[in-house]
Structures are given as C-alpha cells and as structure tokens.
Amino acid sequence: MATRETSKVPVNLDINGEQYDVLVEPRRTLLDCLREDLGLTGTKRVCDVGNCGACTVIADGRTGYSCLMLAVESEGLKITTIEGLAGEDGLHPVQQAFIQEDALQCGFCTPGQVLSVVSLLERNSDPSDEEIRLAVSGNLCRCGAYPKIFRAARTAAQIMSSK
Amino acid sequence: MTTATTFVGSSVKRVEDPEFITGSGTYLDDIKLPGMAHMAILHSPHAHARIRGIDTSKAQQHPGVLAVFTGKDTAGINPLPCAWQAGGVENHVNTPHVLASDEVRYVGDAVAVVVAEDPYTARDALELIEVDYEPLPAVVDPEKATQEGAPQLHENAPNNVCMRWTAGNQEATDRAFEQAEVVVKQRLVNQRLIPTAMETRGAIGSYNPGTGEFTIWMTSQAPHVMKLLLAAFVLNVPENKIRCISPDVGGGFGSKIFCYADMALVAFASRQLGRPVKYVEDRTENYQWTTHGRDHVTYAEIAGTRDGRITGLRVRTYANLGAYLSTIAPGIPTTLYGRMVPGVYKIPATFVEVLGVYTDTAMVDAYRGAGRPEAAYLIERMVDLFAREVGMDPAEVRRRNFVPPNEFPHDNGVGMLPYDSGEYEKALNRALELSGYPEFRREQEEARRQGRLLGVGLSSYVEVCGVAPSAWIGLNGQGWGAGLWESANVRVHLTGKAVVTTGTSPHGQGHATTFAQLVADELGVPMEDVIVEHGDTQGTPFGFGTYGSRSLAVGGSAILRSTAKIREKARKLAAHMLEASEEDVVWENGRFTVRGSPESARTIPEIALAAATGYSLPEGMEPYLDETSYYDPPNCTFPFGTHVCMVEVDRDTGETRLVRYVAVDDVGNVINPMIVDGQLHGGIVQGVAQAMWEQGVYTEDGQLVTGSLMDYALPKASMLPNFELDRTVTPTNVNAMGAKGAGEAGTIAATPAVVNAVMDALAPLGIRHLDMPLAPEKVWHAIQERSASQKEER
Numbered sequence: 001m002a003t004r005e006t007s008k009v010p011v012n013l014d015i016n017g018e019q020y021d022v023l024v025e026p027r028r029t030l031l032d033c034l035r036e037d038l039g040l041t042g043t044k045r046v047c048d049v050g051n052c053g054a055c056t057v058i059a060d061g062r063t064g065y066s067c068l069m070l071a072v073e074s075e076g077l078k079i080t081t082i083e084g085l086a087g088e089d090g091l092h093p094v095q096q097a098f099i100q101e102d103a104l105q106c107g108f109c110t111p112g113q114v115l116s117v118v119s120l121l122e123r124n125s126d127p128s129d130e131e132i133r134l135a136v137s138g139n140l141c142r143c144g145a146y147p148k149i150f151r152a153a154r155t156a157a158q159i160m161s162s163k
Numbered sequence: 164m165t166t167a168t169t170f171v172g173s174s175v176k177r178v179e180d181p182e183f184i185t186g187s188g189t190y191l192d193d194i195k196l197p198g199m200a201h202m203a204i205l206h207s208p209h210a211h212a213r214i215r216g217i218d219t220s221k222a223q224q225h226p227g228v229l230a231v232f233t234g235k236d237t238a239g240i241n242p243l244p245c246a247w248q249a250g251g252v253e254n255h256v257n258t259p260h261v262l263a264s265d266e267v268r269y270v271g272d273a274v275a276v277v278v279a280e281d282p283y284t285a286r287d288a289l290e291l292i293e294v295d296y297e298p299l300p301a302v303v304d305p306e307k308a309t310q311e312g313a314p315q316l317h318e319n320a321p322n323n324v325c326m327r328w329t330a331g332n333q334e335a336t337d338r339a340f341e342q343a344e345v346v347v348k349q350r351l352v353n354q355r356l357i358p359t360a361m362e363t364r365g366a367i368g369s370y371n372p373g374t375g376e377f378t379i380w381m382t383s384q385a386p387h388v389m390k391l392l393l394a395a396f397v398l399n400v401p402e403n404k405i406r407c408i409s410p411d412v413g414g415g416f417g418s419k420i421f422c423y424a425d426m427a428l429v430a431f432a433s434r435q436l437g438r439p440v441k442y443v444e445d446r447t448e449n450y451q452w453t454t455h456g457r458d459h460v461t462y463a464e465i466a467g468t469r470d471g472r473i474t475g476l477r478v479r480t481y482a483n484l485g486a487y488l489s490t491i492a493p494g495i496p497t498t499l500y501g502r503m504v505p506g507v508y509k510i511p512a513t514f515v516e517v518l519g520v521y522t523d524t525a526m527v528d529a530y531r532g533a534g535r536p537e538a539a540y541l542i543e544r545m546v547d548l549f550a551r552e553v554g555m556d557p558a559e560v561r562r563r564n565f566v567p568p569n570e571f572p573h574d575n576g577v578g579m580l581p582y583d584s585g586e587y588e589k590a591l592n593r594a595l596e597l598s599g600y601p602e603f604r605r606e607q608e609e610a611r612r613q614g615r616l617l618g619v620g621l622s623s624y625v626e627v628c629g630v631a632p633s634a635w636i637g638l639n640g641q642g643w644g645a646g647l648w649e650s651a652n653v654r655v656h657l658t659g660k661a662v663v664t665t666g667t668s669p670h671g672q673g674h675a676t677t678f679a680q681l682v683a684d685e686l687g688v689p690m691e692d693v694i695v696e697h698g699d700t701q702g703t704p705f706g707f708g709t710y711g712s713r714s715l716a717v718g719g720s721a722i723l724r725s726t727a728k729i730r731e732k733a734r735k736l737a738a739h740m741l742e743a744s745e746e747d748v749v750w751e752n753g754r755f756t757v758r759g760s761p762e763s764a765r766t767i768p769e770i771a772l773a774a775a776t777g778y779s780l781p782e783g784m785e786p787y788l789d790e791t792s793y794y795d796p797p798n799c800t801f802p803f804g805t806h807v808c809m810v811e812v813d814r815d816t817g818e819t820r821l822v823r824y825v826a827v828d829d830v831g832n833v834i835n836p837m838i839v840d841g842q843l844h845g846g847i848v849q850g851v852a853q854a855m856w857e858q859g860v861y862t863e864d865g866q867l868v869t870g871s872l873m874d875y876a877l878p879k880a881s882m883l884p885n886f887e888l889d890r891t892v893t894p895t896n897v898n899a900m901g902a903k904g905a906g907e908a909g910t911i912a913a914t915p916a917v918v919n920a921v922m923d924a925l926a927p928l929g930i931r932h933l934d935m936p937l938a939p940e941k942v943w944h945a946i947q948e949r950s951a952s953q954k955e956e957r
Contacts, residue, residue, distance in 0.1 A: 040186075041186070042185065042187065046361050046362070047871070051446075051873055083186050086185055091185070099176055099177070099180040099184060102176075102177065102838070102841050104184065106412065106414040106670055106671030107182075108361040108414060109361050110184060114184065133880055133881045140361065142361050143361075144845030145841065145845065146844075147883070147885050148841065
C-alpha cells in the first residue's frame with residue numbers, strides 16, 4: 001500500500017466556485033476524482049471512454065467529458081458540475097425547463113444533458129433547432145427523451161432571455 | 164391547498180425530477196459504505212472453451228488485493244435459477260454457475276473475481292490471473308446451431324434445442340394453406356439487440372456476521388423477486404435474512420429484471436471478507452454479459468384470398484436464448500411472442516412453432532416489449548407482403564381483417580387470454596387522417612415518376628401487458644414459476660401525511676408521480692402529502708416488480724384496493740365522529756359528509772388523527788389507517804394503435820430519411836398524459852432504432868463486435884424526427900382505472916412501421932424484403948443489385 005500512496009500527487013481544483021485540495025494518482029480521471037474523492041456523484045459514469053456525454057462538466061466555459069480529463073490536468077480550470085447550477089434563488093433556468101418539458105426519465109444522462117444545454121446557452125442565447133441538436137448530439141439518452149430535450153432547450157432560452 | 168379529484172388525467176410535473184435534475188439522486192454507484200471493498204470480474208475471452216486451469220497466485224499477491232475467488236471457491240453457490248420455463252413442454256434447462264469452473268460458453272462468461280481496496284486495483288489484478296483455456300468450436304446463429312454437426316453446448320440439449328413449443332391448430336392451418344388462393348412466404352430475421360441502459364448494472368453486498376443477515380443493493384427492476392431467488396435457489400439463505408434494495412435505477416428496459424451472478428458474488432465475498440463489497444460493471448461488460456434481446460430467425464407464411472382476406476398464418480421461429488437460460492428467457496418467445504402473432508387480425512387458422520436454441524452468445528431475455536415486438540414485426544411485415552401480392556393498399560387489407568369492435572373479448576386462437584377491448588379501425592383511421600395518408604400516396608406517385616424513393620409504412624399493433632393472472636401465467640399454465648399479482652400498502656400517518664409502498668420497482672417511469680396522483684384523488688389530500696416508496700424489500704410488501712407494462716394496471720390496482728379499504732374504515736370512523744349512522748355518511752368532494760347536512764364533514768387527515776390517537780374509536784376498530792392489498796388481475800390488458808411512418812430513401816447513398824412519424828395509441832384511460840407521451844416517445848425511439856441502426860453482432864466464432872457505444876448504434880439526438888402523437892381512448896374493464904399500460908407500446912409499433920415504409924419506398928425497384936437494420940450500406944447494396952439486374956433484363 002505504501003508505494004501506491006506515495007505515487008499520489010497534490011492537486012488544487014476549482015469546482016463550482018469552491019477550492020478543493022486533493023491527493024490523487026496521476027492516472028485518476030476528473031470523473032473519478034469528482035465522484036470518489038469529492039463526493040460529487042451527480043456527474044455520472046456511463047461509458048468511461050468519451051462516447052456518451054453522461055459525465056459532461058463545464059470547464060472554463062466549454063463542455064468536456066470528465067472521463068477523458070485527468071484530475072491533475074484540471075488544475076487551474078473553473079469547473080462547473082450539476083451540483084453547481086442551482087443557486088440560492090432556486091434551480092437554473094435550464095433545470096426548470098427540463099422539468100417543465102418532461103425532458104428526463106431515468107435521470108442518468110440528465111446532468112450531462114443539462115450541462116450541455118447550459119454551455120450552449122451561455123455561448124448563444126438564441127440557438128436554432130440545428131444548433132440545439134448539435135449541442136446535445138454528444139449526449140446519449142436511452143430513454144429516448146430527445147424531442148423533449150430539444151423543447152427544454154428552447155424553453156430555457158426563452159426563460160433566460162426574459163430575465 | 165389543491166382539492167381532490169383533480170390529479171388523475173392531468174399532466175402533473177414529476178415529483179422525481181427535482182432530485183434527478185440537481186444530480187442528487189442516489190444510484191447504486193453513488194452509494195459508499197464504511198469499509199467497502201471493490202470487486203472486479205474476469206470474463207472469458209473465448210466463445211467456447213474448456214478451462215484447464217486457473218492460476219491466481221500473482222493476483223493474490225498484488226498490493227491492495229483482498230481476495231481472489233474462482234469457481235472452486237464458489238462451489239457452494241447454486242447455479243442461477245430459470246424461473247419461467249416454456250409452459251406445457253419439456254425444457255432442457257441449463258443455467259450459469261456464478262463462476263464457470265470447467266467450461267465457458269460465451270465471451271463474457273464469468274471465470275474469477277478479485278476483491279480489492281479500490282476498483283482500480285481490482286481491475287489491475289484481473290490482468291494477473293492466468294487462465295489456461297482449450298478453445299472449442301462455437302456457434303452463434305440459432306438456426307445453424309440446430310443443424311447436424313454444429314458445436315454442442317450442453318449434454319442435455321441435443322442439437323442445442325432447449326425446447327420445442329407450439330400453439331394453435333396445425334391441422335386447420337395446413338388445410339387453410341392447401342385451400343388458399345394466395346400464399347406468401349418470407350424468412351424474417353429479428354436481429355439481436357442490446358438493451359444498453361445508461362446506468363450499467365451492479366450490486367453491493369453487505370453481510371452482518373452478528374445477525375447472519377445480508378443486505379444487497381442492486382440495480383434491479385424486481386428486488387423482491389431477487390430476494391426470493393437468491394435466498395431459495397442460489398445462496399441457500401433463509402428468505403427473511405436477505406434484504407434487497409433497488410435505489411434509483413438508471414433505466415433497465417428489461418435487462419435489470421434478472422438474477423445475475425454478481426448479486427450472489429458480492430454477497431458471498433462480503434461474508435468471506437467481513438466487509439461490504441461493491442461491483443459495478445463497465446460498459447464493455449454491460450455489452451458482454453448483461454442480457455440481450457430479440458434474436459429470432461423466422462419462416463413465416465400467410466395464406467389468403469385474392470380480395471385481401473387472411474385465412475391462415477404459419478410460423479416457425481428459431482429463438483436464440485444464448486449460452487444459458489436467463490431468469491425468464493423461455494417465456495418470452497413462447498407466451499409473449501407465440502401467443503401474440505395473429506396481432507389485431509381475425510385469422511381463422513394459425514399455427515406457431517418455436518424452437519428455443521442455445522448458442523455461444525450472451526443470454527437473451529426480455530428487452531422492452533419482450534416477444535411482442537417480434538410478434539408485431541412478423542405479422543405487420545407479412546400483412547404488407549400479402550397486400551403487395553394481392554395488389555391492394557396495405558391500409559385496406561388491414562381494415563378488411565381487423566377484429567371488429569363488437570367481437571371482444573376476442574380469442575386469437577393461439578392461447579392468449581382474450582383481448583379485452585379494441586377499436587382497431589378507429590385508431591387506423593385517425594392515424595391515416597393525421598398523417599395525410601391519401602395525399603402522401605399521391606405525392607409518392609409523383610415522386611416515383613421523378614425517380615425519387617418515397618415510402619409510407621403502417622403498423623397496426625396490439626400488445627399484451629398488465630401481466631398477469633397468476634392462475635394463467637403460473638406453473639400449471641404458461642410455466643411462470645410463481646404468481647404475478649402485485650402489492651401495495653397505504654398508510655395515513657397521524658399528521659395526515661400518506662405513505663404508499665409498492666411492490667413495483669420503477670427505473671425512470673415516474674411511478675412516484677402517477678401513483679401519488681391516484682392516491683391523492685382517492686384520499687382527498689394534496690399530492691405533496693403523498694409519498695411513494697419502492698425498491699426496498701424491507702418495508703414494502705412482496706411484489707413482482709416493474710416490467711411488461713404492468714406497474715399501473717396491476718400495481719396501481721393494488722394501490723386502489725388499499726385506498727378503498729382505508730376509505731371504508733375512515734367512513735366508519737367518520738360516522739362515529741359525526742355521530743351519524745354509517746349509511747348516512749357519504750364521500751363527496753374529497754371528504755365525508757352526512758347526507759343532507761353537508762356542513763358537517765370530516766377529511767381523511769382529520770380521521771387519520773382520530774385513528775392514530777385512538778382516544779375514541781368505534782367498538783372493535785383497530786387504531787391507525789394502514790391497509791395492505793395483494794391484487795391479482797382477472798386478465799391482461801391489450802393496448803393497440805396504428806403508427807404511420809413516412810420516409811425518403813436516397814437512391815445514391817441508400818440513406819433513409821424519416822420524413823414524418825405519426826403515432827395513434829390507445830392505452831385506455833390515462834393518469835398522466837405527459838408521462839404517457841414520454842413513454843411513447845422513448846418506445847418509438849427504441850423501435851425506430853431497431854429498424855434503422857441497432858444490431859448486436861457476433862463474429863462466426865463468437866466474438867462480440869458491438870461491445871461499446873462506438874460500435875453499437877444507439878440513436879443520437881440528431882438522428883430522429885419529431886414524433887406526432889395522438890390517442891384514442893378505449894377503456895378496459897380489466898381494472899378499475901380502465902388503464903392498459905404504455906411502457907412498451909412505442910417499441911412494439913415503431914419497428915414494422917419504419918421497415919414497411921422503407922420497403923414501400925424500394926418497391927419500384929422490385930425489392931420485396933430486407934432484414935433489419937436498414938443501414939444505408941445494406942439498402943445501397945440492394946439498390947445496386949436491383950439496378951444491375953434490371954439493366955441485364957433490358
């Protein structure tokens with residue numbers, strides 16, 4: 001065990017505006033670090049190889065698959081996970097819109113879908129249908145909620161532009 | 164406060180959502196127990212091989228490894244059970260050992276496990292286990308597996324046949340074919356699908372040496388059944404010493420109904436190590452050893468008259484069951500498929516023969532629809548081929564052969580329970596009208612003149628759900644190894660807050676919402692005062708779980724039985740409180756009033772307080788409002804509808820574009836239209852995906868080609884059109900709600916609608932049938948071949 005412990009390295013992570021100091025193996029993914037070391041289990045593991053989008057986080061304004069990011073290379077990035085979206089004044093408009101449009105069923109791909117839409121709307125407040133499709137095309141949903149996810153994205157854009 | 168009788172029938176937002184949308188749901192892999200160790204499983208890389216020896220010494224010495232187990236260590240664990248054998252025939256049963264010790268029979272068969280301090284170490288150590296395999300010949304195709312000289316999987320199943328099962332009247336059917344004016348034959352392949360729930364499967368075992376009790380968390384659709392099977396058949400532990408818990412479950416689609424080796428292995432490892440042990444499969448494992456679905460090869464024949472009447476249907480199906488029998492595998496291609504092949508049509512003579520076949524592939528069991536999609540695909544393709552042969556519009560042929568509305572209950576001639584109710588033509592007409600079918604036919608004619616390939620496909624389906632009356636489905640009937648009733652407990656606490664516990668076990672369907680809607684209306688309380696609990700065998704009454712679109716029709720009925728009992732007791736107590744005679748107390752607007760004096764009333768929360776304190780109860784009445792019911796349905800339910808799909812096929816690339824998709828479904832009365840629409844959407848996506856993209860592929864020597872999300876063609880957001888949904892409502896009299904079930908309808912209907920549309924588009928080229936999936940490459944090849952042969956003909 002001792003040899004393994006010494007192979008760990010210290011990392012400082014900025015997650016949802018909070019600073020975390022953790023010791024991780026260099027091979028530890030950001031996904032494992034979030035889930036196992038920081039207890040932020042809202043980020044989901046589905047494929048672990050960048051095929052599905054369930055582990056999507058926003059890093060410095062861009063969506064990324066946390067299963068393809070190492071914890072050690074995430075130092076210095078401002079990372080948002082699903083846990084960081086709702087504020088004191090309640091749910092994020094995208095979260096509200098997902099509920100309103102029934103855009104989730106089993107909930108397992110949902111954090112990734114929501115973050116992809118959040119990231120899209122941060123870059124583009126009035127996306128076209130095609131841009132919405134593209135934004136979530138890297139997020140698989142086996143419950144087949146896609147049509148409702150598109151609707152939720154449009155509804156969220158409306159909520160955000162009316163604020 | 165919202166008043167009563169307003170929830171049922173309205174699109175109430177899901178109470179599940181706030182948790183899921185913030186990432187605060189608790190799924191299996193989110194659970195961390197003190198001292199928890201992690202298990203990884205070594206799977207066979209060979210489709211068929213003898214195990215000559217296993218050397219685990221290096222793995223055992225790897226730092227961080229707590230234990231390595233092989234089949235020798237787990238010899239005291241029984242093979243997994245098969246709980247649904249094909250009814251009325253002999254089944255040559257072979258089920259898997261939790262770890263194979265002498266022979267492996269598919270890529271994915273479990274051979275050894277490592278338990279370590281963390282999952283990384285467990286996986287590292289797997290690579291240090293040395294297994295000496297002697298490869299053997301393998302077979303993956305269910306038809307080839309039955310032929311002379313094919314590799315044999317099990318001694319007790321000659322020619323790899325697990326069972327031969329028939330239904331219907333063979334003599335009458337043969338006669339119908341002898342006398343037929345038209346006979347159409349087609350070989351149909353209903354390809355293997357891989358369910359691919361987003362959450363992979365897993366289990367956590369925790370053994371308490373002080374009490375001898377096991378707690379097993381599992382990603383299960385049926386935790387009570389798992390408790391029963393693990394206790395009575397696998398682990399030989401008293402049933403009251405196992406507690407199974409399904410936390411939030413991230414989709415199942417059938418694949419999480421079954422009893423899997425890892426459930427027993429985590430329990431075993433926890434007892435050995437004295438620590439909780441977690442196993443979560445990775446995506447590759449999910450593809451390799453979690454059950455697959457469908458995989459039929461069928462020879463179908465339809466007989467009829469020149470004027471479009473169907474007079475006979477003859478079916479011979481090779482159903483691939485995989486290397487061993489999964490928990491309910493034999494029941495799927497028999498009771499749920501064979502007994503549904505006549506579909507919505509009144510066919511005078513039908514005969515079905517099903518061979519259940521072992522092959523060197525992952526076990527095949529229920530996947531969304533389970534048997535009914537295969538049946539609907541078969542009959543809907545055959546009806547289209549028949550329509551083409553007699554030169555009639557497929558809509559007209561359907562119309563001519565529908566079971567008419569005045570002939571229900573309808574006996575379909577192959578041993579299914581009588582269809583409860585149906586207005587098949589009404590749904591067809593609505594779908595044709597909504598989709599603009601006649602206009603599309605004119606547009607299609609014009610397009611064909613320009614050389615464009617437009618097509619429209621219909622699918623008029625019926626399915627069986629709300630399974631099932633125990634006396635029919637059980638051991639003396641269809642072979643199911645227990646009952647199939649459902650349970651519910653409803654309690655109203657002192658403060659008027661209600662808790663419903665159900666034996667069903669949702670995994671994305673929104674039961675906590677739908678069930679709360681039912682109960683809030685029945686008790687006259689706000690929905691937020693009703694909480695639905697499920698999935699923990701401690702604290703919920705035994706129930707058979709969630710599958711077969713049964714949770715509302717059967718589980719919801721059990722809930723309504725319990726609320727009726729509560730209302731009956733509350734009425735007695737209300738009469739006592741109001742000093743009125745029981746006969747004068749009536750339920751009105753969500754409360755009890757005395758007939759003639761509406762000002763004196765008692766609500767359920769007021770009565771619950773009186774019942775819980777017990778200060779003044781009628782003579783002989785027990786305190787508390789707390790009622791449990793076990794509901795065994797008198798019949799199954801039979802939802803139906805018609806889907807219309809319009810496509811354009813690109814002649815140059817073979818690519819199919821979905822132009823429009825219109826679905827008219829009749830699922831009886833609807834409790835929450837929003838949730839039902841979501842179920843239909845999801846079902847249609849999976850049905851379309853089978854027609855167009857998905858296929859579980861093995862090489863001839865049994866290597867799984869589609870072992871990742873890169874290789875298995877799960878539909879993406881950009882691949883689907885908007886669906887236009889509509890409903891007709893034909894209530895059922897099978898249950899008090901008049902509800903039929905909606906979880907699988909979309910999947911059942913969509914596949915043939917899409918394939919029929921593509922075949923219609925390709926009709927001008929003389930292409931009659933292509934097997935799924937209708938990927939561009941396959942369609943392009945077919946177009947090229949036809950074009951070449953048409954040139955030669957000229």
